[in-house]
Amino acid sequence: MNAKLNFLLRTLLAVAVQDREAFVEKFGRLWEDYTGGDAETGKQKGAYLADSLNNLRTELQWEATARKMSEGDKAEILEAIQQLEKRIEDLNRKVDAAQTHDPIKGTRKTSGGHQA
Numbered sequence: 001m002n003a004k005l006n007f008l009l010r011t012l013l014a015v016a017v018q019d020r021e022a023f024v025e026k027f028g029r030l031w032e033d034y035t036g037g038d039a040e041t042g043k044q045k046g047a048y049l050a051d052s053l054n055n056l057r058t059e060l061q062w063e064a065t066a067r068k069m070s071e072g073d074k075a076e077i078l079e080a081i082q083q084l085e086k087r088i089e090d091l092n093r094k095v096d097a098a099q100t101h102d103p104i105k106g107t108r109k110t111s112g113g114h115q116a
Contacts, residue, residue, distance in 0.1 A: 013054075027043070028043035
């Protein structure tokens with residue numbers, strides 16, 4: 001879903017469910033006026049609709065959060081991979097330099113002067 005449309009929908013849902021009791025009451029009256037049903041049934045349906053709208057708003061918020069996190073994670077993972085590549089190159093250079101000390105035996109000297 002388009003990020004701007006998602007944000008607009010979440011904002012509208014937040015406004016719609018901000019005053020749940022008023023929403024349920026108004027929906028109950030609308031239900032009664034348009035269907036000729038009783039107000040109690042309208043209020044029950046209004047409560048269900050308010051809960052559903054609230055759930056939808058929460059789900060959209062989670063999707064937006066997950067999308068933002070995954071975008072940020074990609075950059076962090078790429079940076080970590082680049083740092084690992086640098087460290088591996090440095091380690092390879094150190095190993096190559098150590099092996100050039102005694103190419104016949106393939107050993108390197110430790111800090112104490114002993115061969116490893």
